[in-house]
Amino acid sequence: MENPVSTLRSVNMNLLPILAELLRSANVTRAAGRLNLTQSTVSGSLRQLREIFGDELLVQRGREMLLTERARRLVPDVERIMELSGRLFQSEQFDPLTAATRFRIATADYVSALVTSRLGPAMQDQAPNVTLTLTPTPGTSAKELQLGSLDLIICPNLPSNWQACGIGRSDDDFRHEIFMQDDLVAIQWRSHPSGGKALNQKEYLERPHAMYCRTDGHDTIEQETLTRLGLRQRTQFQVPYFTLLPQLVVGTDIIGLVPRSLALHYVQIFEIDIFNPPFELPTMDLVMIWASSRDAFPDLTWLRQMVRKASSDAVAATYSNHC
Structure with missing residues (x-):
């Protein structure tokens, strides 16, 4: 296996920002302008990059240039390398007003639905150049947090969720914080004959x-509870997003189980009736998980504060509107 240090020493790392800009713009002239370089310099760099990767990277199609398949596959890795390089050499201070950091959070869809309503305006006001990518939690891993390709995992504080991420609650390589408490409630169409009963x-x-x-x-809280109690319900739909359930029940006999915060959020939009199911369900505390090695990073400390406040504000507003 080739030594990564030897590989880095054999490559002109000044080509990296040029590669990143060429992949973004797919245009030599535009890339040169954004990099404040001459077109001939960028063209020469493109020739070197083609030789390094053994691929054309950009090909002429009519009047425009298109990324090759290899170039398209390079985009996420190059963007992440640029971001991590920027973090590596930045000062320990973090100013959200001037930062252009790219954050990535893995979380449940309903958390995204609640939080983004508050996080969007706050980021536009406080961090206009910061980028946030939200991805689903299934498929995330401990390794991503440690490598820095993922900044934060938000999931229910349940053994199966920790296990799915490959993280143990007592693992010293990670930090966690329970930042939001929720419970599951049943919803049905408000105009159903049993509505309000x-x-x-x-x-x-x-x-x-x-x-x-x-x-x-992995089983959900609902599935685990039904199995534990020996109960069987008639499940007609299975969907991978909590946010679809309020829409599914409207105009039907269907019942769904959703987090209370989400139900209170969507009761303002859809004609749904909220009620407690006729059996006890465990609470669904939400936990933030991050790498211990990055615990003191100012940018990630700021990110956690933003998520914490956005969640608190969203839940408070939701309950206030329902009262």
Whole structure:
């Protein structure tokens, strides 16, 4: 296996920002302008990059240039390397007003739905050049947090969720914080004959259900609870997003289970009735997880503060509107 240090020493690292800009703009002239370099310099760099990668990277198609398949595959890795390089050489201070940091958070869809309503305006005001990418939690891993390709994982504070990420709660390589408490409630169409009424267990189980399901194969809180209690319901739909369930129940007999914060958020949009299911469910505390090695990074400290405040504000506003 080739030594990575030897590989780096054999490559002119000044080509990296030029490669990044060429991949972004797919245009030599435009890349030269953005880099404040001459067109001939960028053209010469492109020739060197083609030789290094053994690929044309940019090909002429009519009046425009297009990225090759190899170039398209390079884009996410090059962007991440540029970001990490910037972090490596930046000072220990972090000024969100001037920063152009790219953050990546893996989280549940319903957390994204709640938080972004508050996080968007706050970031535009406080960090106009900061970029935030939200991705689903299934498929995320401990390694991504340690490598810095992922900044934060937000998930229910349950053993199966920790296990799915390959992280142990007592693992010293990671830090975590429970920042939001929630519980699951049932929803149905507000105009249904049983709307506003309590359902007994038999009525509840005989109705068709729409159920959130995890794409990593692990059981959800709903599935675990039904199994533990020996109950069987008629599940008609299984969907990978909590945010789809309020839409599914409207105009039907269907019942769904969603986090209370999400139900209160969507009761203002959809005609849904919120009620407690006829059996006890565990609470769903949400936890933020990050790498211990990056615990004191000023930019990540700021990010956690932003998520914490956005979550608190979103939940407070949701409950206030419902009262």
